[in-house]
Amino acid sequence: MIADNVKVxxxxxxxxxxxxxxxxxxxxxxxxxxVISHKPVTEYFEGVVVxxxxxxGLDGERPIVSQFGEVFYEPELRQVLSRLKxxxxxxxxxxxxxxxxxxxxxxxxxxxKILLVKNSxxxxxxxxxxxxxxxxxxxxxxxxxxxxxxxxxVVIENDFREISEYCPFGKIRKRVVFFLAQAFxxxxxxxxxxxxxxxxxxxxxxxxxxxxDNDLRIIDxxxxxxxxxxx
Numbered sequence: 001m002i003a004d005n006v007k008v009x010x011x012x013x014x015x016x017x018x019x020x021x022x023x024x025x026x027x028x029x030x031x032x033x034x035v036i037s038h039k040p041v042t043e044y045f046e047g048v049v050v051x052x053x054x055x056x057g058l059d060g061e062r063p064i065v066s067q068f069g070e071v072f073y074e075p076e077l078r079q080v081l082s083r084l085k086x087x088x089x090x091x092x093x094x095x096x097x098x099x100x101x102x103x104x105x106x107x108x109x110x111x112x113k114i115l116l117v118k119n120s121x122x123x124x125x126x127x128x129x130x131x132x133x134x135x136x137x138x139x140x141x142x143x144x145x146x147x148x149x150x151x152x153x154v155v156i157e158n159d160f161r162e163i164s165e166y167c168p169f170g171k172i173r174k175r176v177v178f179f180l181a182q183a184f185x186x187x188x189x190x191x192x193x194x195x196x197x198x199x200x201x202x203x204x205x206x207x208x209x210x211x212x213d214n215d216l217r218i219i220d221x222x223x224x225x226x227x228x229x230x231x
Contacts, residue, residue, distance in 0.1 A: 017038060050095045105222070120194055180226070
């Protein structure tokens with residue numbers, strides 16, 4: 001259902017950006033749905049299922065449809081759906097996911113190293129990151145997730161913002177925004193529920209340990225930025 005193209009019949013406006021509707025064609029024909037859009041909607045239009053939600057008091061899943069070209073992440077979807085009267089959101093799976101994190105570097109007298117982590121459910125080394133939450137900007141998410149996952153307080157450097165986009169499973173489309181952040185200690189305390197292990201390595205070793213092209217590209221960008229900071 002998620003990511004499916006559908007036609008909808010809009011019944012009425014519930015609140016700002018939120019409408020009640022019924023799907024009239026597609027894989028879930030005749031299913032009641034909600035439409036979320038930043039743009040005005042017509043009575044009939046074609047769109048895409050950007051989320052599937054369950055609500056207390058309603059049977060089955062409800063598709064959340066938006067117009068083509070619109071991107072909605074979970075915090076905004078939750079905020080808009082909270083306007084439903086006497087209906088409480090129980091769970092939601094979103095087409096678009098957004099996380100923020102950072103390439104963390106630590107400079108000692110001997111060298112400069114960056115921090116790699118391996119998630120508890122992952123097989124690959126990468127950088128600390130986590131989902132953006134309602135009311136946060138990208139910097140705030142990165143700083144919070146780094147603190148939660150590693151125990152480190154960091155300072156984010158200006159003029160570094162790299163985006164990694166991929167589909168980790170199924171149809172879900174994930175965007176990760178990475179910053180460059182300096183730590184002033186290499187004393188890491190991992191969040192065991194999220195992180196399986198960590199390691200401080202130099203940039204060359206990081207290239208050998210990271211598997212994804214996006215991560216390798218970000219390491220190259222970080223190396224250039226760190227070099228400029230030294231000068």
